Amino acid sequence: MFKYALKRILTFIPMLIAISLLSFVISINAPGDPVERLSKAAGSEGSAEQQSGASKKIKQELRKKLGLDLPIFYFSITDLAASDTLYKVQDKYHKANLEVLTHQSGNWEAVSEYYLNLLDLQKAHQIIDAKEIVLNDTSLSLNTVNEAANQFGFEIGSLLETSDETLVPLKFEKMNGLLKNHIFLSNLRTPLSNVTQSREILFTNATRWKTYIPTISWYGGKNQYHLWLLGNGKDRKGLLRGDFGISYIDSQPIESKIWQKVGISFSLSIISIFLAYLISIPIGIYSAYKKDSAADKGMSLVLFVLYSMPSFFVATLLLLQFANPDNLSWFPVSGIQDPTIFDPNWSLWMKLKHRMPFLILPIITYTYGSFAFLSRIMRVGMIDVVSQDYIRTARAKGLGEGKVILKHALRNSLLPVITVFAAIFPMAIGGSIIIEVIFSIPGMGVEVLNSILNYDYPMIITVFTLSGFLTMIGYLVADLLYAVVDPRISYK
Amino acid sequence: MQNTNENFSFKKYAWAQFKKNKIALVSLYLLLVLVIIALFAPYIANDRPLYAEYEGNTLYPAFASDTRTDSIYNAEGDFIQVLQYDITDWRQLDLTSVIWTPIPYSPGSMDRYNRDYAAPSGEQRFKNSDGKIIDIPSKFRHKLGTDGIGRDLASGLIHGTRISLMVGLVSMGIASLIGIILGALAGFFGDTKLKMPRIKYWLTLFGVFMGLFYGFGQRKYILSQAFSEGIADGMIAMLVSVGVAIGITMLFRMISKAIQLEWLNKEVSVPMDTFVSRGIELLNSIPRLLLIITITAVVERSIWIVMIIIGITGWTGIARFTRAEFLRIRSLEFVQAAGSLGYSSIRTIFKHALPNALAPVFVSIAFGIASAILIESGLSFLGIGVPDDIVTWGSLLNLGRQNLEAWWLIIYPGMAIFITITIYNMIAEASRDALDPRLKS
Numbered sequence: 060m061f062k063y064a065l066k067r068i069l070t071f072i073p074m075l076i077a078i079s080l081l082s083f084v085i086s087i088n089a090p091g092d093p094v095e096r097l098s099k100a101a102g103s104e105g106s107a108e109q110q111s112g113a114s115k116k117i118k119q120e121l122r123k124k125l126g127l128d129l130p131i132f133y134f135s136i137t138d139l140a141a142s143d144t145l146y147k148v149q150d151k152y153h154k155a156n157l158e159v160l161t162h163q164s165g166n167w168e169a170v171s172e173y174y175l176n177l178l179d180l181q182k183a184h185q186i187i188d189a190k191e192i193v194l195n196d197t198s199l200s201l202n203t204v205n206e207a208a209n210q211f212g213f214e215i216g217s218l219l220e221t222s223d224e225t226l227v228p229l230k231f232e233k234m235n236g237l238l239k240n241h242i243f244l245s246n247l248r249t250p251l252s253n254v255t256q257s258r259e260i261l262f263t264n265a266t267r268w269k270t271y272i273p274t275i276s277w278y279g280g281k282n283q284y285h286l287w288l289l290g291n292g293k294d295r296k297g298l299l300r301g302d303f304g305i306s307y308i309d310s311q312p313i314e315s316k317i318w319q320k321v322g323i324s325f326s327l328s329i330i331s332i333f334l335a336y337l338i339s340i341p342i343g344i345y346s347a348y349k350k351d352s353a354a355d356k357g358m359s360l361v362l363f364v365l366y367s368m369p370s371f372f373v374a375t376l377l378l379l380q381f382a383n384p385d386n387l388s389w390f391p392v393s394g395i396q397d398p399t400i401f402d403p404n405w406s407l408w409m410k411l412k413h414r415m416p417f418l419i420l421p422i423i424t425y426t427y428g429s430f431a432f433l434s435r436i437m438r439v440g441m442i443d444v445v446s447q448d449y450i451r452t453a454r455a456k457g458l459g460e461g462k463v464i465l466k467h468a469l470r471n472s473l474l475p476v477i478t479v480f481a482a483i484f485p486m487a488i489g490g491s492i493i494i495e496v497i498f499s500i501p502g503m504g505v506e507v508l509n510s511i512l513n514y515d516y517p518m519i520i521t522v523f524t525l526s527g528f529l530t531m532i533g534y535l536v537a538d539l540l541y542a543v544v545d546p547r548i549s550y551k
Numbered sequence: 552m553q554n555t556n557e558n559f560s561f562k563k564y565a566w567a568q569f570k571k572n573k574i575a576l577v578s579l580y581l582l583l584v585l586v587i588i589a590l591f592a593p594y595i596a597n598d599r600p601l602y603a604e605y606e607g608n609t610l611y612p613a614f615a616s617d618t619r620t621d622s623i624y625n626a627e628g629d630f631i632q633v634l635q636y637d638i639t640d641w642r643q644l645d646l647t648s649v650i651w652t653p654i655p656y657s658p659g660s661m662d663r664y665n666r667d668y669a670a671p672s673g674e675q676r677f678k679n680s681d682g683k684i685i686d687i688p689s690k691f692r693h694k695l696g697t698d699g700i701g702r703d704l705a706s707g708l709i710h711g712t713r714i715s716l717m718v719g720l721v722s723m724g725i726a727s728l729i730g731i732i733l734g735a736l737a738g739f740f741g742d743t744k745l746k747m748p749r750i751k752y753w754l755t756l757f758g759v760f761m762g763l764f765y766g767f768g769q770r771k772y773i774l775s776q777a778f779s780e781g782i783a784d785g786m787i788a789m790l791v792s793v794g795v796a797i798g799i800t801m802l803f804r805m806i807s808k809a810i811q812l813e814w815l816n817k818e819v820s821v822p823m824d825t826f827v828s829r830g831i832e833l834l835n836s837i838p839r840l841l842l843i844i845t846i847t848a849v850v851e852r853s854i855w856i857v858m859i860i861i862g863i864t865g866w867t868g869i870a871r872f873t874r875a876e877f878l879r880i881r882s883l884e885f886v887q888a889a890g891s892l893g894y895s896s897i898r899t900i901f902k903h904a905l906p907n908a909l910a911p912v913f914v915s916i917a918f919g920i921a922s923a924i925l926i927e928s929g930l931s932f933l934g935i936g937v938p939d940d941i942v943t944w945g946s947l948l949n950l951g952r953q954n955l956e957a958w959w960l961i962i963y964p965g966m967a968i969f970i971t972i973t974i975y976n977m978i979a980e981a982s983r984d985a986l987d988p989r990l991k992s
Contacts, residue, residue, distance in 0.1 A: 070829075077833050082845075089849045136768070159772050273764045360574075363980070367973040369925055371932050372965035375952045383955045392955075492844070493929055497952060507841075511848045511935060523837075523845045531836045 063542050071535055078527040079298070083284050086520040087131060092151040093516070094121050096307040122149060124294070126286040130278040133285070140165040140269035143276040148174075152220045159222045165266040173257040174219075180250040181215050184208070192243045199243065207241045218254075231255060298524065304517040308510070313521050316506065323395065324495070324502035327418070331425030336476070339430045343437025347472075348464055350442060359438070366431040374424040374497045381420065390416050393499035421498045425491060433476065440472040447471075474544065477537050565910070568985035575981030578974040585971065589713040596654035596706035599641055604648040606631055612641060613652060642691065645680050655691055656703035658710040658942040662693070666701040668957040669693055696959040698950050704959060707942040708967055714943050715971055718858050718927040719920035725862025726923075727916055730869025735908070737827035737870070738877025739900050743820045750815035751807040758803025759796075766796030782855050827874065831867045839864050843926065847936035854943075857936040861923045872915045876908035910986040917979030921972045928968045944968045 098118050122128055130146045137143075140161055148154045153174070160170045189204040214230045214237075221227065234251060238244050281291075287304075290297030303313040342362075346355040382392045395417045396410075405413070444450065445468055453463045495504030503522070510518035570576055588595065599612035607626040619636045642655070656662065664676040664684065671694060677687040687693075695704040736745075747755075767774070770792050778785030810816075846860050880886055881904065889899040931937040931945030932952075939946075944964040951960030 074829075074833055074836060078837065081837070085845055085849055136764070138764075138769070162772055270769065271765075273761070273768070363976065364973060367921070367976045368969050369928065369965075369972065371929060372948065372961075372969060375948060375961050375965065378952070379955055379958055379961050385956060492840070493933060496933060507844070508933060508935075511844060514848070516849070519845050519848055523841055526841055527837045530838060534836060 064539055067535060067538055071531060074531055075528060078531070079288055079524060080284075082520045082524040082527070083287060085523070086516055087283075089514070089516040091514060093125060093307065094118050094127065096514075097121055097125075097305065097310065119149070126283050126291075126295070129286060130282045131284065132282055133279065134275055134277045136273060136275050138270045139272040139274050140167060140266065141274075142167040142171070143278075150219075156220050156222050160261070162270055163222065163224075163265075164261045165269040166261065166264050169257065169261045169264050173254065173261055176250065176254045176257045177215065177219055180247065180254050181212075181219070183247055183250045184212050184215055187244070187246065196243065204241075204243060207237055207244065211237050211244060211247065227258075231258075298521075303521040306510075306518055307515045308513050308518075313518055316518070317503070317521070317525075320501065320503045320506045323500060324491075324504060327421060327425055327500070327502065328491070331422050332429060334422065334426045335430040335433050338426070339433035339437055340473075340476075342434045343441055343472075344464065344469065346434075347438045347441030347445060350445075359435075362431050362434050365427070366435065370424055370428040370491075371493045371497060373427055374420070374494060377420050377423065378497070390420050395500055417498075421494055421500055424494050424497075428491070428494075436476060437472065440474065440476070441468060444468045444472040474541065477540055477544075565982075565985045569981055572981040572984065575977050578977040578981075581970070582974050582978065585712055585716060585974070588709060589716045592710050592713050595652055596656060596658065596703070596709040597652045598655065598657040598660050599636065599639075600646070600649045600651045600655070602648075602650040603641065603644075603646045605634075605644055605646050610634075612636055643678070643680055651690065654694075654703065654705045654709060656693070656706040658707045659702065659940065662697060662701040662703065664701070665693055665697045666699065668699055668954060668960070669697040669701070670957075671696040671959050695963055696957065698947070698957070698960060699954065702942070704947065704963060707947050708944065708963060711942060711944040711947065711964070711967065714854065714941065715924050715927070715968070718854075718861070719923050719975070721855075721858040722861035722865060722923040722927075723916050723919045725859060726866040726919060727869055727912075729863070730866035731873050731905070731912060733827045733830070733866070734870035734873025734912075735877055735900050735905060737824045738874035738908075739881050739896070739904065740821070740823040741878070741881075742822045742824045744881075745821040745823050745896075746818045747821065748807070748816040749819050750810050750812070751804060752819050752821060754803045754807040755800065758800040761803065762796035762799035765799055766792040766794075770795070782853065824874075827870065831870055834864065834867050840926065840929070843930070844935060847930070852936060852938045854937050854941055857927060857930060858923075860936075861926055865919055865923060868915045868919060869912055872912050873908060876911055877904060880904050880908055911983075914979050914983040914986065917975055917982065921975035921979065924968070924975070925972055 095118075098114060098121060128147060128149070135143075141158070142161060145154060145157060145161075148157060157170060157174055160173070161167050164170060187208050189201060189208060192204050193199055193201050211234060214234050218227065218230050238248060238251065286295055286297070288298050290300060290302060296302035301314060303317070305311070306313055306316060342358065346358045349355045378392060379386065381387050382390045395414050401413060402409075445464075450463060450468055453467045454460075458467075492504035492508050494500075495502045496508055499505070507519065507522050509515070510522075594601065594613055597613045599615075601611065601613045603610045603612060606623055608621075608623055610621070615636050617637045621634045621636070623631045623634055625631055641649075664678055665687075669675050673696075675687040675692055676684050677691055678684055693703050693705070695708070697703055698707075770788070774785070774788050774792060777788035842864055843857075843860050847857060850856050877900075886899060886904050889903045894903075927937070928943065928945035928948070931941075931943040932949045934946070934949060937943055937946065944967050947960055947964035948968070951957055951962075951964065954960070
């Protein structure tokens with residue numbers, strides 16, 4: 060038994076690592092720049108000038124806090140041309156562009172030279188002061204100066220983000236044209252010619268062969284995955300110690316958001332699973348006991364049809380019938396309480412009484428989802444057990460039919476049902492998205508859907524990882540329970 | 552039982568068994584009907600008539616391509632107008648003779664005179680060719696009602712059939728491909744039977760690595776470029792990548808044959824079964840709907856991507872069944888005979904063993920199609936993954952949920968989903984009973 064448990068736990072650890080890796084890979088590939096999202100959520104979005112000053116610093120700190128200045132993983136497999144310091148580039152889009160450029164030319168030194176020259180050009184462009192130019196040369200209007208400068212700035216910005224070989228020459232052409240037409244931009248001439256030169260070097264000194272040679276670079280423990288999973292021992296605790304990160308929507312810690320919502324989802328799923336067992340076990344026993352009778356056949360067919368009925372259809376039908384002024388207005392349509400009369404100081408009993416009508420339809424839908432399935436499992440398990448030798452022995456020794464079924468058969472036929480129980484915990488974390496959305500229940504399901512619609516990746520990934528972990532733990536517990544209940548398993 | 556005669560065929564026996572189940576047989580016919588509806592959807596529900604006579608010209612608008620444009624001249628050769636097929640309102644034209652499709656509406660076209668949820672039997676209006684608003688003629692009645700922006704529900708249901716069948720077919724096609732191959736390899740070779748020289752083992756692993764590097768790592772910019780241009784271009788680029796990867800792996804395997812050294816040529820066994828079983832266990836431990844939702848959140852919205860994701864996450868059941876079948880089959884005489892005749896393992900697996908292992912796998916695929924359709928309709932019900940402009944059963948039902956007064960938007964799409972899923976489940980269950988005599992009572 061001990062050996063079995065040990066073996067089971069040992070296979071459990073690599074699976075956890077695999078799940079964490081999977082969710083990390085998904086989160087890395089999520090579109091958008093987390094720093095932009097977070098600084099937007101924090102409300103530091105201002106005019107362009109404000110942005111370049113104070114918020115740039117905030118962003119830099121955020122980047123550091125999120126660990127985005129670190130390499131992604133312990134090691135990386137790239138080609139010989141790729142730089143192993145590219146991760147230090149801050150802007151996500153610049154980084155992607157540099158990657159493509161390096162791939163095109165195979166010469167990282169030239170690429171970084173080009174990039175630095177572009178940044179210099181951008182700096183030179185930023186110190187152009189339109190007002191001063193207009194003061195010095197009264198023949199110019201502020202509008203033309205601003206327009207030309209803005210156009211130039213736009214071209215620089217897009218050069219930093221694109222490497223499309225047909226677009227780039229056009230951009231250079233446009234910048235040169237602007238320089239020719241507007242004398243006040245002459246400060247930019249030298250940096251621009253530097254950029255042009257380094258761009259040419261990029262392709263004259265190209266070493267494309269380097270991109271065909273794979274290399275592995277090692278970064279060690281200071282990487283994003285390590286930080287995300289295990290923390291750095293200082294401000295970040297890591298996922299395993301309960302630090303799930305910050306929501307992009309409102310900059311709240313995800314941990315607290317989950318704690319607020321998980322209660323309602325958890326209680327709903329517990330209640331409904333309990334009800335489902337309460338209904339399905341007797342049904343399963345009965346139809347197994349009366350196997351092949353008309354009642355069993357009819358029940359099987361009904362269960363089968365119910366099993367094929369999507370729960371979101373059932374829920375909508377229930378709403379249509381019982382929460383609709385046109386038909387029967389027995390229950391409220393949505394929510395779990397009426398905010399106009401709900402009083403948080405009520406006693407538990409009052410709260411329950413108030414919430415009851417809101418919860419009846421969701422609980423029916425929830426229960427329905429698992430009950431047809433459970434009954435079918437129960438029936439098959441029971442039929443299997445009833446045909447075993449020891450049941451025949453029990454009958455042969457003259458036990459009453461009730462005692463045979465309820466005492467000898469039932470216990471063993473419950474085994475497969477244990478497995479289903481393991482699925483409850485992840486359901487509480489993920490919530491039943493569809494049901495919660497239909498009835499507007501403020502639980503985890505709605506939270507997950509909101510985070511998906513708002514691209515709140517930290518939340519999505521956390522829920523995903525946690526439910527994966529919890530399912531694994533559920534299976535582990537179920538397997539160990541099996542081994543306890545059925546001693547034959549441990550000798551396998 | 553008179554099955555002991557010499558002409559006994561398992562297929563015939565199974566089909567006879569299947570036919571005994573009347574409900575399943577009805578399901579099979581219903582499935583056939585669904586397939587026909589899906590195949591001929593544009594000729595069942597379409598804005599454009601099947602045949603029209605306009606100013607002496609004979610036109611077949613429903614069969615023409617969307618982009619077709621015709622200049623119309625009358626019998627005397629005078630120019631009348633330019634007909635742009637996809638935006639012309641054919642109901643307004645003065646057609647001398649016309650044959651409409653049974654449902655004269657396309658799924659996306661909005662009938663502006665019947666907006667705001669026109670009930671099936673309620674008042675519906677129509678603009679005739681004189682430009683007058685009249686009570687709707689029975690031919691153009693929205694027989695199942697409309698939604699909030701005047702789209703015809705019946706047409707949406709007909710075209711939704713196509714999507715729902717395609718979801719089942721494509722996603723389970725992918726899942727079967729992965730599941731059957733992995734399950735067959737795992738079951739046939741187990742942990743000990745796949746033996747190869749050490750050098751071949753290591754060089755194959757290295758070859759796979761190099762193949763992935765050149766096929767995908769090297770080509771990742773080309774791939775992303777191709778996918779941004781369209782799913783078809785992306786798929787072609789993807790096929791090239793897969794080809795490159797396989798080619799390079801094969802190259803390294805060939806190299807390994809040239810190397811002849813005592814120690815390097817010692818046989819080692821490849822733990823195929825462990826690899827596959829761990830993969831199945833891993834995928835099973837992740838809540839599938841949550842995985843699909845998470846992935847759809849990071850990729851762009853497209854019905855094809857939804858199908859691919861459902862397929863990639865849905866192969867574990869098929870792999871498990873195939874593996875179990877192969878474990879049983881590999882010790883049977885005919886497989887042993889194939890081995891002793893010197894056939895290659897690949898030939899034995901796919902030509903001799905696989906056809907005999909497919910029966911239980913088929914059941915698993917049929918159940919899989921039902922659950923794929925369920926997942927897709929659930930996703931479109933939530934508005935995740937599938938783009939808004941594609942009308943599916945799930946998205947129609949979602950419209951009904953938002954306006955409970957429009958009961959037709961709840962009942963009809965819901966029934967469509969329910970019936971389709973039931974059909975697949977029924978067929979799956981009946982074929983399990985028919986194919987696996989052990990389960991019969």
